[in-house]
Amino acid sequence: MDKIIIEARVNELATRQENPNVPFIPAEIIRDAKACYDEGASILHYHGRTATGEPEHAASFYLETNAGIRAQCPILVHPTLGYVANDADAMGRFAAVEEMMKDPITAPDFAPMDVGTVNVDWWDPDKNSYTTTNLVYENSTETLMHFADRIKHHGLKQYLVSWNVSFTRQIEAFMKMGVIPAPAYVCFCMTDGISLSGHPGTPEGLDAHIAFLPKDREMIWTAVNYKGNLLLLTEKIIKAGGHISIGLGDYPYLEYGTPTNADIIAKVVEQARALDREPATVEETREILGMNKVRAAA
Amino acid sequence: MDKIIIEARVNELATRQENPNVPFIPAEIIRDAKACYDEGASILHYHGRTATGEPEHAASFYLETNAGIRAQCPILVHPTLGYVANDADAMGRFAAVEEMMKDPITAPDFAPMDVGTVNVDWWDPDKNSYTTTNLVYENSTETLMHFADRIKHHGLKQYLVSWNVSFTRQIEAFMKMGVIPAPAYVCFCMTDGISLSGHPGTPEGLDAHIAFLPKDREMIWTAVNYKGNLLLLTEKIIKAGGHISIGLGDYPYLEYGTPTNADIIAKVVEQARALDREPATVEETREILGMNKVRAAA
Numbered sequence A, B: 001m002d003k004i005i006i007e008a009r010v011n012e013l014a015t016r017q018e019n020p021n022v023p024f025i026p027a028e029i030i031r032d033a034k035a036c037y038d039e040g041a042s043i044l045h046y047h048g049r050t051a052t053g054e055p056e057h058a059a060s061f062y063l064e065t066n067a068g069i070r071a072q073c074p075i076l077v078h079p080t081l082g083y084v085a086n087d088a089d090a091m092g093r094f095a096a097v098e099e100m101m102k103d104p105i106t107a108p109d110f111a112p113m114d115v116g117t118v119n120v121d122w123w124d125p126d127k128n129s130y131t132t133t134n135l136v137y138e139n140s141t142e143t144l145m146h147f148a149d150r151i152k153h154h155g156l157k158q159y160l161v162s163w164n165v166s167f168t169r170q171i172e173a174f175m176k177m178g179v180i181p182a183p184a185y186v187c188f189c190m191t192d193g194i195s196l197s198g199h200p201g202t203p204e205g206l207d208a209h210i211a212f213l214p215k216d217r218e219m220i221w222t223a224v225n226y227k228g229n230l231l232l233l234t235e236k237i238i239k240a241g242g243h244i245s246i247g248l249g250d251y252p253y254l255e256y257g258t259p260t261n262a263d264i265i266a267k268v269v270e271q272a273r274a275l276d277r278e279p280a281t282v283e284e285t286r287e288i289l290g291m292n293k294v295r296a297a298a
Helices: A026-039 A059-072 A091-100 A141-154 A165-177 A203-210 A234-239 A261-274 A282-288 A291-297 B026-039 B059-072 B091-100 B141-154 B165-177 B203-210 B234-239 B261-274 B282-288 B291-297
Strands: A006-009 A043-046 A076-079 A110-114 A157-162 A184-191 A219-226 A243-246 B006-009 B043-046 B076-079 B110-114 B157-162 B184-191 B219-226 B243-246
Touching: A006 A026, A006 A261, A026 A043, A026 A059, A026 A261, A059 A076, A059 A091, A076 A091, A076 A110, A076 A282, A091 A141, A110 A141, A141 A157, A141 A165, A157 A165, A165 A184, A165 A203, A165 A219, A184 A203, A203 A219, A203 A234, A234 A243, A234 A261, A243 A261, A282 A291, B006 B026, B006 B261, B026 B043, B026 B059, B026 B261, B059 B076, B059 B091, B076 B091, B076 B110, B076 B282, B091 B141, B110 B141, B141 B157, B141 B165, B157 B165, B165 B184, B165 B203, B165 B219, B184 B203, B203 B219, B203 B234, B234 B243, B234 B261, B243 B261, B282 B291
Parallel strands: A006 A043, A006 A243, A043 A076, A110 A157, A157 A184, A184 A219, A219 A243, B006 B043, B006 B243, B043 B076, B110 B157, B157 B184, B184 B219, B219 B243
Antiparallel strands: none
């Protein structure tokens, strides 16, 4: 079967209360990038964080981190646009990318587009209540077309996130329009625990994403379980020909002690190899996702 | 099998360009309410419209229409909150219901809650392009809790709409919180043609809704295809134990000439009977949905 693309999602907005190995500052993210690359990850996804773990969306954070990663290893770099923590102005979420693009050493390889709008309030499964009531993750069609335009301008690869079937249909529509070039790289976002915003991280939840892959468009998919244990589903994903995006940013994985991000990547690589899928190198990942073509056309 | 609840969705925002039988003004809606009731519908859903078809959300429209329907037949009344056409202030969408509740003769039986947020831009399938780019149908958790509170206060039945799996999960969360009482009545919204916002109106689209009915909560479901031909799916819905919400508001049904709303209801009733499900009367509908209990508790 095809090589498998493994992406390390190292920190998101996760705290260190459960697993202290979540990286926050640039030096920690750079360290994890190298360690995950050494284990077989070909993409690194990270969020800017302060030393105490607050969201930190200053461009300087991304410039320092990207340059530091480049100096260590060739892993493909995929920084956040800030998620709902940077939601005051949807268009403004792209400002940090514009800064990163001013120097090849700080330029990322991917820019994300969450292709739709969804409520993302936090849920407390112990108390059966919402802990927030006003978090709408808004990505209007107009905002998304702006992001797509800037991503194309810079020759980056779109990293598309689908939280539910409505998102996948909008991705297909954008492919028909040429706003999203083929092959599209789509992350099927499942959620569990304190997030109910995506499909559940179950076989049914994954199936209900995969069923809507367009029949006549080239869409390559990876899967994530935000706030849930994706390792319960990785065998199914690997066998189904999907790719895997995983890390301490999503879930502390205390079932396995207090693992590092690299420990989680090593587990996935071991499982993928046992199922006859070798991890894709950085160059193979670029090939699978048509990234050389993208940059050449820019 | 259980009786089937048939809801007539008579006008939505549909034009008369394709089918001239779409009712706009109160007298036309009242006429269709009676005709659909006579064919076997037990719920009427409608939107306020001007004589030329523009959205019309003045309370007076609903007062006149509801009172007129009550004078004709006992069909259960389910007016819109205005959808995205009344989106300037989400909380304000409920203002017309408050007016309707001042007199029993103008009081509706249902008030809708679209339990989540989704992009609802219009799609042109011929040109492969969006005709709008800024329509976000926003229903924050806080707004929904406000609606639920007012619906409970007035002793109305919640009519819950799920556009995708994220919505159904929020409905389940609200059931755990007690914000949505059992039994919950949920409309699985599928969309086709000029709307890509819900699941596609296919067996796969319906299955991907049904798969997430909570295992341990009482949820009764109906299904709609907004902008698509639901009659292609009614056999499956009837056999699966679902209920049906259908009408010229969603689709002109020109495959069958230029039918009226009552013609469409008659078709569904005929098919349901052939599959051994009798249409539920108004009183049976109230029983199935636990509506007498709701009003008694208010």
